[in-house]
Amino acid sequence: MIHAIWLLLLLGGTVVAAGKGQIEKVTAAATTSAQAGVEAVLGLLGIMVLWLGMARIAEEAGLIRAIARGMAPFLRWLFPSVPRDHPAMGAILMNLSANLLGLGSAATPFGLRAMQELQKLNPNPLQASNAMCTFLAVNTSSVTLIPATIIALRAGAGSRNPAEIVGSALVATICSTCAAVTVDYLFRRRAPGE
Amino acid sequence: MAVLFQLLEEISRWTIPVMLAGIPLYGWWRGVRIYDAFIDGAREGLEMAVRIAPYLVSIFVALGVFRDSGALDLAVDVLRPWLDRWGVPGEVLPLALIRPFSGGGALGITAELLRRHGPDSYIGRLASTMQGSTDTTFYILSFYFGSVGIRNPRHAVAAGLSGDLAGIIASVIAVRWLFYS
Numbered sequence: 001m002i003h004a005i006w007l008l009l010l011l012g013g014t015v016v017a018a019g020k021g022q023i024e025k026v027t028a029a030a031t032t033s034a035q036a037g038v039e040a041v042l043g044l045l046g047i048m049v050l051w052l053g054m055a056r057i058a059e060e061a062g063l064i065r066a067i068a069r070g071m072a073p074f075l076r077w078l079f080p081s082v083p084r085d086h087p088a089m090g091a092i093l094m095n096l097s098a099n100l101l102g103l104g105s106a107a108t109p110f111g112l113r114a115m116q117e118l119q120k121l122n123p124n125p126l127q128a129s130n131a132m133c134t135f136l137a138v139n140t141s142s143v144t145l146i147p148a149t150i151i152a153l154r155a156g157a158g159s160r161n162p163a164e165i166v167g168s169a170l171v172a173t174i175c176s177t178c179a180a181v182t183v184d185y186l187f188r189r190r191a192p193g194e
Numbered sequence: 195m196a197v198l199f200q201l202l203e204e205i206s207r208w209t210i211p212v213m214l215a216g217i218p219l220y221g222w223w224r225g226v227r228i229y230d231a232f233i234d235g236a237r238e239g240l241e242m243a244v245r246i247a248p249y250l251v252s253i254f255v256a257l258g259v260f261r262d263s264g265a266l267d268l269a270v271d272v273l274r275p276w277l278d279r280w281g282v283p284g285e286v287l288p289l290a291l292i293r294p295f296s297g298g299g300a301l302g303i304t305a306e307l308l309r310r311h312g313p314d315s316y317i318g319r320l321a322s323t324m325q326g327s328t329d330t331t332f333y334i335l336s337f338y339f340g341s342v343g344i345r346n347p348r349h350a351v352a353a354g355l356s357g358d359l360a361g362i363i364a365s366v367i368a369v370r371w372l373f374y375s
Binding site (some may be wrong): 005006010012013014015017020022025028030032033036037040041044045048054055057058059060062063108109112116118126127135137140141142144147154157158159161162165167168171172173174175176177178180181182183184187 | 218223224232235236251252253256259261264268322323324326332337338342343348349352354356358360361368373
């Protein structure tokens with residue numbers, strides 16, 4: 001799947017640029033985007049180092065395990081294939097909590113940690129497990145209560161009430177998360193194997 | 195409602211500072227060698243960042259070529275008449291298409307729409323809601339799966355895109371319902 005999408009984007013872009021007689025734009029876009037990709041990694045570096053350091057303290061102190069136990073019933077329902085006390089549960093929980101609070105950058109390190117732990121439970125390391133698909137369905141649909149960036153952007157653009165879209169965004173994000181989890185659930189039911 | 199929003203805003207303002215101070219304090223209280231633990235975890239973060247760099251560059255380049263070549267605009271033009279019928283202004287279409295691929299790109303489009311149409315216009319409110327309702331599906335998929343070497347994402351793509359589509363439809367309905375009914 002990722003192969004086809006990747007090829008489609010590269011090929012589609014090149015063909016269209018050639019058709020429009022502006023093939024040099026492909027070269028420019030590739031160069032600047034590669035640079036932007038590395039810059040994105042650098043931008044994440046500090047936050048990842050900081051939060052994975054914090055996560056390790058929390059883990060060694062038993063904090064994550066304790067919180068995860070409290071949320072266990074909900075997570076067990078979402079992730080039936082992950083053992084109750086597995087570290088993956090804790091990382092998933094921290095990721096979802098950070099996302100809920102609109103702390104996207106703090107959520108990412110926990111998300112990557114969760115993927116590592118889920119990979120340890122995965123019988124086929126090249127193929128996503130059911131639990132991974134569910135985890136990503138929840139993550140990609142975003143469960144943010146406070147879209148802080150957007151509110152700041154609106155305030156900057158001179159809105160009379162920058163936070164007025166919190167309500168509509170909440171309705172929309174609940175719908176998107178329900179849809180993603182439902183589709184994931186239907187797939188999981190139809191093909192229960194890994 | 196206003197009180198609830200204010201409360202949520204306060205919580206999001208306090209969470210990081212409380213975690214920064216609270217986690218080490220709790221660890222110290224539980225007898226963890228907190229500084230050593232932090233360094234161990236932080237080193238893992240460094241290795242992880244290095245490992246994901248190739249995945250990020252590959253996606254950024256493909257998306258950059260697709261967008262800057264004009265292929266994205268072409269896709270928008272094809273879809274525009276179809277969406278007009280549903281009360282979705284063509285102006286927000288690039289945002290809907292970019293949203294699953296590039297968080298930075300989507301934010302850029304939203305900022306531009308707010309500037310051109312005003313943050314309190316229908317387009318401005320719709321763009322703000324859409325931006326806040328879903329996340330960057332393909333970025334998260336490639337980023338998270340890439341970090342552990344997964345090649346076959348199975349139904350995660352279908353689930354993520356269903357969420358995006360539902361988010362866009364729900365944004366249109368919610369904005370009309372909350373602001374214009």
